[in-house]
Amino acid sequence: MSAPLLEVDALSLRFHGAQGAVHVLDRVSLELAAGETLGLVGESGSGKSVTALALAGLLDAQADAAARRLRFQGLDLLDGSGRPARAAWDALRGRRIGFVFQSPRRALHPLRTIGDQLQQVLRLHRGLSARAARQAALEWIERVGLPEPERRLRAFAHQLSGGQCQRAMIALALAGEPELLIADEPTTGLDVITQARVLDLLAGLARERGLATLLITHDLALAAQRCDRIAVMHAGQVVETLPPRHLREGAAHPYTRQLLRATPQSANTLDALRGVDGRLPDLARTDLPACRFAERCPQAEARCRMQPPVAQRQGTAHRVHCWLPLAPAARPGAEHPVHPTPEAVPA
Incomplete structure (x- = not known):
């Protein structure tokens, strides 16, 4: 199998201003062939x-970016300290x-x-x-x-x-x-x-x-x-990556399910249309939870706030960053998630 054209592993980004740092991106990982x-x-x-x-x-110049790996066609785009090489x-x-x-x-x-x-x-x-x-x-x-x-x-x-x-x-x-x-x-x-x-x-x-x-x-x-x-993003984190055919019935992250619920195609009338619960967190906070959706998620546990979720496989080309991903039997509209034990892969 050939190497991806673009490899992004654990890209984080902060902006520094008069009021302190804004933690814009958090461990973003993507691949593109x-x-x-x-x-x-x-x-x-x-x-x-x-x-x-x-x-x-x-x-x-105010951007402070770092990554574990950032490559384009095998070319390393980072300097020796993990910072972008301009x-x-x-x-x-x-x-x-x-x-x-x-x-x-x-x-x-x-x-x-x-x-x-x-x-x-x-x-x-x-x-x-x-x-x-x-x-x-x-x-x-x-x-x-x-x-x-x-x-x-x-x-x-x-x-x-x-x-x-x-x-x-x-x-x-x-x-x-x-x-x-x-x-x-x-x-x-x-x-x-x-x-x-x-x-x-x-x-x-x-x-x-x-x-x-x-x-x-x-x-x-x-x-x-x-x-x-x-790839689905929430508050600077990639929470799920999946093929389009899995999107409607196979999305495993609670945020992806709420996004789907908020699309016009999901409701027959305007009154039936629902938005995503809560609000995006303030990225200037110093106490952001490990999963930035935790404070909007109805099923979040203590570890969701304390421990970054490990990426889990949900089939071919489908990964979800969630401690409590929804299983197929619980979709759509489940009140209680099923706790599957898919193969863990690096975050």
């Missing part, structure tokens, strides 16, 4: 976007790791044309001449489905619609021919039809190029439809 699409889902504020920024090496990321970002930002209009340079920005990527990361870069930029504008390529090449971001800005951002992210694309909420603010077109575009380009994709979204239904595997 070449050609695979992994969805990262969770509530707003669960740590999805900051995880994406960390994996692209885009954290600012020089290694600088060599990858744009060329081998592409990034689609959540707000493309703000991410695009307001004073430079789309063509200028595309040509800069092509010259910097692919070493093309000015003439070849302009031709390649036109080809990318056509490839992402922007009409009138010559005109779009001369356009500024404010002259494009939201969907057109997103397509331009995708062209910028892929023009360097990366092996990994990180797409952070790529359909935010777009209408339903444009959302589908943008996602179809991403999926088609990924298939064409054998591209690995990390798709950040709060939409479980979208993740289930578009992804090969789904």
Whole structure:
């Protein structure tokens, strides 16, 4: 079996400010294979976007990150102390790791044309001449489905619609021919039809190029439809990773079950729709529980607050970080969990 394209083991992250440290990520572990699409889902504020920024090496100077292992195609991205090695990321970002930002209009340079920005990527990361870069930029504008390529090449971001800005951002992210694309909420603010077109575009380009994709979204239904595997985040922790086919009836973590309960597809009427119990914890606290869902979980025990849960296998490609995972017989809507004894794997 080939090694994963991206390996993340026990990534933790703190931001230091005037009021102290904010413990944003806690022992996040992910793997992504070449050609695979992994969805990262969770509530707003669960740590999805900051995880994406960390994996692209885009954290600012106030970020204090550390990991047990962080590799891209076998390349170690950590220094000797377990901290991110910025020089290694600088060599990858744009060329081998592409990034689609959540707000493309703000991410695009307001004073430079789309063509200028595309040509800069092509010259910097692919070493093309000015003439070849302009031709390649036109080809990318056509490839992402922007009409009138010559005109779009001369356009500024404010002259494009939201969907057109997103397509331009995708062209910028892929023009360097990366092996990994990180797409952070790529359909935010777009209408339903444009959302589908943008996602179809991403999926088609990924298939064409054998591209690995990390798709950040709060939409479980979208993740289930578009992804090969789904990682569920809560308050900076990955609580469960599973195939989409296991999501509806096979989710084992209480938080995943509550997220499913909160989706529009789970209720026939608006009144029947239920949210996730409680609130996300304050990540600036010094007394955060080991499982950050413990204070929202109706079945939590003392050890949930005191001991980090060991990842447990629940079948092929399915892991849950929970001391009291729900068994199939207890799903959905069980009041009391069954305590299975699955094979334990490293956290």
